[in-house]
Structures are given as structure tokens and as C-alpha cells.
Amino acid sequence: MAAVEMPVEKWTGKVHEVRLGGEGRKSIVVGGETTLPFLHFEGSIPNRIAVAVEVQDQEPSDWATSLVSAWGDVLRDPGAWAKKAAEFGADIIVLRLRSAHPEERNTGAAEAKAAVDKVLSAVDLPVIVLGPEVAEKDNEVLVAASEVARGSRVALGNCMEKNYRTIAATAIADGHVVIAKTPIEINLAKQLNILISDIGVPVDAILMDPTTGALGYGLEYSYSMMERLHLAALQGDAMTAMPMVCTVGEEAWRQKEARVAEGVPASWGDHEQRSLLWEEFTAISLINSGADIVVLRHPKAVEVVKATIDRLMSQV
Amino acid sequence: MIVIGExxxxxxxxxxxxxxxxxxxxIQxxxxxxxxxxxHVLDLNLGPMKKAGPEVMSWVVDAVQEAVDVPLSLDTTNPAAIEAGLKxxxxxxxxxxxxxxxxxLSALMPLAAKYNANIIALSLGKVGLPTTADARIELVAEKILPVAMEQGVPMDNIYLDPLVLTVNGNQDQAPETVNAVRFFKQMTDPPLMTICGLSNVSNSCPAEVRPILNRVYLIIMLGAGLDSAIVDPLDYELMEAVRIIDSRDDSTPKGELYLALYDAYGLSEEFDTSAVDMTDPExxxxxxTIDVLxxxxxxxxxxLRL
Incomplete structure (x- = not known):
């Protein structure tokens, strides 16, 4: 059989490497790719794609039964939940401070500190802390989280166009990483990275969340935009070269196909299996378009996605 | 270059x-x-002017002609207003x-013939703007030119406009529109005239980057063969770029760079910015800006910040 010669592109750029954790805590580095996803023959992918597991600071009232039964009692306690997530194989714990949302319990800095502290004491994994995505509340609870987590190099999210300053300044002061989140739009993604860099956050302390569309709900937009960002990074654009984080679980489980068991066509098949597939397919697709961290919800999805990453990372 | 004031x-x-x-x-x-x-020419943009179109156009044309002695570009979607101006x-x-x-076409080409006027023809079809230069050529060849010939509009009077889009969101169209201008010039012998509304390239961009996007794009377009553009003649740096190109003034580093860019596009090449002296902020x-466009x-x- 004749040998097939693989076409090899010479890229000049690479994705920035960003480290989370350390100082007595496990650390993880994401990014650093010098090629498109998993083209091991072309360039290097020095760091494994990370699987983060989402933990919330209050028991979720709107989660699908299959999610609730997979986790059980730990849902009432973020520390126990994080510990269980670590047992299920999480590389990173994402703590969503959902109770701070004005439409939830509108909790403030003190509750945020307590929740972050619980998670940090329960596990030695690197941590990402997300606010409720309401600009004012994000500023309040993330500043509190930042203080408590000083020394643990967590990622604080999200910095958005309207409120990136406070969070970025806090992250600089306490030595954390920020997550820059923009609605699915490539020019805005780059612009926010520029703005955040401009006020002094080093490029190795920025992750970006270009907004995840779930399978059937804009996945193809996320996919192509992330691919374009990744290509621009490889072409040497430092302001698009931030490692990408995708909130897959949140988006996949928001959709009817994952949530609803009744009143849907029989041809949709088994609900439990369908909802898992929804999360897994969304995650695996985005990993193939350049995601560096996928945030998941279901333990089974963690297992499947991790096994897939193992195969994709092995250079055969 | 023919400068049409906007x-x-x-x-x-x-x-x-x-x-x-x-x-x-x-107005005067x-x-x-x-x-x-x-x-060299003044554009009189009156918008749709559905109601008082002819009267308003007549008043503006009279007012402007009392003050200056240049040709006018009658810019409205109302054909009756255009005809009133042409008279x-x-x-x-x-x-x-x-x-x-x-x-x-059926409303405006007959007016162009009757009054021996120039006419700007956008390569924009029923279904919108084609995304490739080739498809724009097709529209010109299959839709615009046949009607012009049928109506007896001399080819010299046709100004083809590829329709410039903003770089903010349609970035891939910036080079494609340059290609369209190049192809327009190659379509016929003698070549047809070309024109564009330049400032569209920076629509929805912040004020601090609009002028530099406009003038660098103009130089690229001129290199590709653009004959005229609707621009802001009060933009000093833009008019300075036009002067540099028209007089081939390479006495400054900026002039040298502008001319090198213009000449690269004249040779149908892209411009490699790697040799530019990046220590000079200008x-x-x-x-x-060249790399973006x-x-x-x-x-x-x-x-521009980083």
C-alpha cells in the first residue's frame, strides 16, 4: 500500500497556556495547542482537554430527575457535591453561585464566601467560580469569592462587556484567572479580550467563553465560531488565543430534548439515554472545534466524555 | 480619482x-x-422622499447650482424626484x-438615456448581495448591461458599484469587494467606470477607527481600479491620501506605504505588511488596518490598541 502523505500546515501562533490551582492544590494547565484539535501529526497539544463538573451553591429546583437521581443528597451541600464530583473524575470544579441571582435568593458576599470556602476545603481540585450572570451581583459575589480564594488561582466568571472592569481588577489583585464571556459573535469575543488585556490582565490569566449553543440550539454557530477563533490564534492573533471554556451541561440540559420525558414523540426514544446523548454530543462536538474546558452536569457524561478525550489525545 | 462629496x-x-x-x-x-x-461632484442624498420628492429635489438642485459649478449626483429612491433634478x-x-x-432598472435606465446622465448600478439582485465577486459580475452582465443597451444608455455613462459592506461582521467581504472592482474593470474593453460608497466599510465601527479604515480601504480599492468614490471631502486625512496617490507623492514614510499598497493592488497582489516599520506609530x-481589510x-x- 502506498504511504499517504498528510498535508501539514505551518502555523505561527499558539493558544495561550493558562494555569489554574497550585499552591497546595492540584494544578492544571489548559491551552498551548499549536494545531487544530487532535491533529497530532501537525503540531502539539501539550495539555489534555479538561472536564469540569458543575456544582451549585443551592439545591437546584429545576433539574431533570435523571440528574437529580444521579447525584442524590449531595445536591444540598456544595462541599459534598464537589467531593462526589471529584470521585466521578472531575478535573476542575465549577461552582455556580446561583443563589445570588435576584430571582433566586439574592444572596450576597457572605454566602458567596461560605460556598467558595466549602468547595475549596472539600476538594483539592482547581476551581472555577461563576456568578449568577447579573452584572451587579456578579461584581458583588465574585469580588467576595476572589478574596476567599486568594492563593488558589481560581477562574472568575464572567467578565462581560458591561462589567469586566471590577472582576478583572479583583483577579489581578488576588492572582486569579478571568473568564471573558461574549454572546456568539467573533468580533466581540476578540474585542473583550483586548479590553481585558488593556486593563492589565496578563494573557495567561484569561479564558474565554464564546457562548455555547447546545445540539439543535445553535451548536453549529458555536462550532464554527470557535473554530475561527482557534484558526485566528494559530495564525498568530494573540487576542483570540485564549483557551476556551464551554458551559455544555447548562445549555444541553436546558433543552426540551434533554429535560422532557413526557408528551414527546415515541420516536425520540428513551428519555434517560436521549438526555445523556444531548450533553455528550454537545461536549464532544465542541471539543472537536477547539474547546479546552467543557463544563458538564451528569456523572455518566463525565465518564463518556473523558473516555472520548483519552482516545482523541492518544497519538496513534 | 473622482471625488464625490457625501x-x-x-x-x-x-x-x-x-x-x-x-x-x-x-446647504450652499x-x-x-x-x-x-x-x-469634483456633489451627492445630494434625500433618502426615500416619497411625498414631496420632486419639489424638494428641485429646490436642493437649484440651491446648490447657485453656489457651485460642479456636476451633481441625485441620490434618492424616488424616480420622480430624480427626474425633477435631471431637468x-x-x-x-x-x-x-x-x-x-x-x-x-426599468424606472431609471430610461431616465439615464433621456437626459444623457451617468447612472450608478449596484450589483445587488432581487435576493440581495451576492457573496462572491463572480456572482456580482454575472448580475452586471446578465441584468444591468442588457437593459442599458436596450434603453440606449452609452456604456461610458454606467458606473458599477460592487456595494461595500462593513468590516464589522462582514470581514470576508472586504477583499471580495476589491476583487469585484478588479473584475468590473476587466469585464469590457474599454472598461466600465466603477464607484463605491466608501464609508460603508466602517459602518457600526467606533468613531476612532472609522477614518483610518475608510482611507486605507480607499487606497486598496483605487489600486484595484476604482475610478470614483462617494466620500467625506472634509476628512483631511482621506483627501491627503487621495492627493498622495494622485500625485504619487512618496516624500514621507506614510506616502511611501500608501503607494506601495496601491501598487501591490495594481499588480493584483495582496500587500505583505511584515516589512512595515512597526516602530513608527502612524x-x-x-x-x-491593512491586515484587517x-x-x-x-x-x-x-x-488598533494592541
Whole structure:
């Protein structure tokens, strides 16, 4: 059989490497790719794609039964939940401070500190802390989280166009990483990275969340935009070269196909299996378009996605 | 390059007020100022003007012709207003504009023939703007030129407009529109005239980057063969770029760079910015803008910052 010669592109750029954790805590580095996803023959992918597991600071009232039964009692306690997530194989714990949302319990800095502290004491994994995505509340609870987590190099999210300053300044002061989140739009993604860099956050302390569309709900937009960002990074654009984080679980489980068991066509098949597939397919697709961290919800999805990453990372 | 001044534009608040109040002095002042700054033609953009179109156009044309002695470009979607203006124009006017749809062509080409006016034809079809230069050529060849010939409009009077889109969101179209201009010039012998509304390239971009995007894109387009553009003649740096290109003034580093860019496009090449002296802030900004307009680096509002 004749040998097939693989076409090899010479890229000049690479994705920035960003480290989370350390100082007595496990650390993880994401990014650093010098090629498109998993083209091991072309360039290097020095760091494994990370699987983060989402933990919330209050028991979720709107989660699908299959999610609730997979986790059980730990849902009432973020520390126990994080510990269980670590047992299920999480590389990173994402703590969503959902109770701070004005439409939830509108909790403030003190509750945020307590929740972050619980998670940090329960596990030695690197941590990402997300606010409720309401600009004012994000500023309040993330500043509190930042203080408590000083020394643990967590990622604080999200910095958005309207409120990136406070969070970025806090992250600089306490030595954390920020997550820059923009609605699915490539020019805005780059612009926010520029703005955040401009006020002094080093490029190795920025992750970006270009907004995840779930399978059937804009996945193809996320996919192509992330691919374009990744290509621009490889072409040497430092302001698009931030490692990408995708909130897959949140988006996949928001959709009817994952949530609803009744009143849907029989041809949709088994609900439990369908909802898992929804999360897994969304995650695996985005990993193939350049995601560096996928945030998941279901333990089974963690297992499947991790096994897939193992195969994709092995250079055969 | 033929400079068509865009300042008499109904979207500008003061122009709208002057037109509404029939304030001749303001309109005439704006006309004179543009001509002083180098406009060869003045565009009179009155918007849709559905109701009082003919009357308003007549008033504006008369007012402007009293003040300056240059040809006028009649810019409205109302054909009756265009005809009213054409009747009064003392110099060969420009009809701005038809697209490639039957409706607009059949309304405007006969006017171009009857009044021996120039006419701007946008390569924009029924289903919108084609995304490739080739498809724009097709529209010109299959829709626009046949009607022009049928109506007896001399080919010299046709100004093809590829329709410039903003780099913010349509970045891949920036080089494609340059290609369209190049192809327009190669379509026929002798070549047809070409034109564009330049400032579209920076629509929705912040004020601090609009002028540099406009003038660098103009140089690229001129290199590709653009004959005329609707621009702001009060933009000093833009007119300076036009002067540098027209007089081939390479006495400054900026002039050298502008001419190198222009010449690269004249040879149908892209411009390699790697040799530009990035220690000079002015040249660095031009080089970054070139890379954005060539779709080499991704546009962001802050692209000049880092």
C-alpha cells in the first residue's frame, strides 16, 4: 500500500497556556495547542482537554430527575457535591453561585464566601467560580469569592462587556484567572479580550467563553465560531488565543430534548439515554472545534466524555 | 480619482433641518466647503422622499447650482424626484442609483438615456448581495448591461458599484469587494467606470477607527481600479491620501506605504505588511488596518490598541 502523505500546515501562533490551582492544590494547565484539535501529526497539544463538573451553591429546583437521581443528597451541600464530583473524575470544579441571582435568593458576599470556602476545603481540585450572570451581583459575589480564594488561582466568571472592569481588577489583585464571556459573535469575543488585556490582565490569566449553543440550539454557530477563533490564534492573533471554556451541561440540559420525558414523540426514544446523548454530543462536538474546558452536569457524561478525550489525545 | 462629496445627506440632522426649513444658506455653505476641499461632484442624498420628492429635489438642485459649478449626483429612491433634478441639472448628472432588479432598472435606465446622465448600478439582485465577486459580475452582465443597451444608455455613462459592506461582521467581504472592482474593470474593453460608497466599510465601527479604515480601504480599492468614490471631502486625512496617490507623492514614510499598497493592488497582489516599520506609530496603525481589510487579522473595535 502506498504511504499517504498528510498535508501539514505551518502555523505561527499558539493558544495561550493558562494555569489554574497550585499552591497546595492540584494544578492544571489548559491551552498551548499549536494545531487544530487532535491533529497530532501537525503540531502539539501539550495539555489534555479538561472536564469540569458543575456544582451549585443551592439545591437546584429545576433539574431533570435523571440528574437529580444521579447525584442524590449531595445536591444540598456544595462541599459534598464537589467531593462526589471529584470521585466521578472531575478535573476542575465549577461552582455556580446561583443563589445570588435576584430571582433566586439574592444572596450576597457572605454566602458567596461560605460556598467558595466549602468547595475549596472539600476538594483539592482547581476551581472555577461563576456568578449568577447579573452584572451587579456578579461584581458583588465574585469580588467576595476572589478574596476567599486568594492563593488558589481560581477562574472568575464572567467578565462581560458591561462589567469586566471590577472582576478583572479583583483577579489581578488576588492572582486569579478571568473568564471573558461574549454572546456568539467573533468580533466581540476578540474585542473583550483586548479590553481585558488593556486593563492589565496578563494573557495567561484569561479564558474565554464564546457562548455555547447546545445540539439543535445553535451548536453549529458555536462550532464554527470557535473554530475561527482557534484558526485566528494559530495564525498568530494573540487576542483570540485564549483557551476556551464551554458551559455544555447548562445549555444541553436546558433543552426540551434533554429535560422532557413526557408528551414527546415515541420516536425520540428513551428519555434517560436521549438526555445523556444531548450533553455528550454537545461536549464532544465542541471539543472537536477547539474547546479546552467543557463544563458538564451528569456523572455518566463525565465518564463518556473523558473516555472520548483519552482516545482523541492518544497519538496513534 | 473622482471625488464625490457625501455631506449633503438627509440623515445628518442639520441637513435635514436645512431642507425642511428651506435654509438655502446652510446647504450652499456645505456645497462650497466640499468643493473647496476637493470634491469634483456633489451627492445630494434625500433618502426615500416619497411625498414631496420632486419639489424638494428641485429646490436642493437649484440651491446648490447657485453656489457651485460642479456636476451633481441625485441620490434618492424616488424616480420622480430624480427626474425633477435631471431637468434642472446644468452639468451631466449622476443618477444614484439603480440596482440589478427589473423594477429599478426599468424606472431609471430610461431616465439615464433621456437626459444623457451617468447612472450608478449596484450589483445587488432581487435576493440581495451576492457573496462572491463572480456572482456580482454575472448580475452586471446578465441584468444591468442588457437593459442599458436596450434603453440606449452609452456604456461610458454606467458606473458599477460592487456595494461595500462593513468590516464589522462582514470581514470576508472586504477583499471580495476589491476583487469585484478588479473584475468590473476587466469585464469590457474599454472598461466600465466603477464607484463605491466608501464609508460603508466602517459602518457600526467606533468613531476612532472609522477614518483610518475608510482611507486605507480607499487606497486598496483605487489600486484595484476604482475610478470614483462617494466620500467625506472634509476628512483631511482621506483627501491627503487621495492627493498622495494622485500625485504619487512618496516624500514621507506614510506616502511611501500608501503607494506601495496601491501598487501591490495594481499588480493584483495582496500587500505583505511584515516589512512595515512597526516602530513608527502612524505606519503601525496603517499596517494593522491593512491586515484587517485583507481579512488577515480578525476585526475588533479595539484592533488598533494592541
Amino acid at each position: 455631506c449633503i445627506h438627509i440623515i445628518a440632522k442639520r441637513v435635514r433641518e436645512a431642507v425642511d426649513n428651506r435654509d438655502k444658506g446652510f 455653505g456645505l456645497a462650497k466647503l466640499q468643493v473647496e476641499r476637493g470634491a 434642472l441639472c446644468q452639468k451631466k448628472a449622476i443618477i444614484n442609483s439603480t440596482d440589478a432588479t427589473e423594477e429599478r 505606519l503601525r496603525e496603517i499596517a494593522k 485583507q481579512n488577515k487579522t480578525l476585526y475588533a473595535h479595539g484592533y
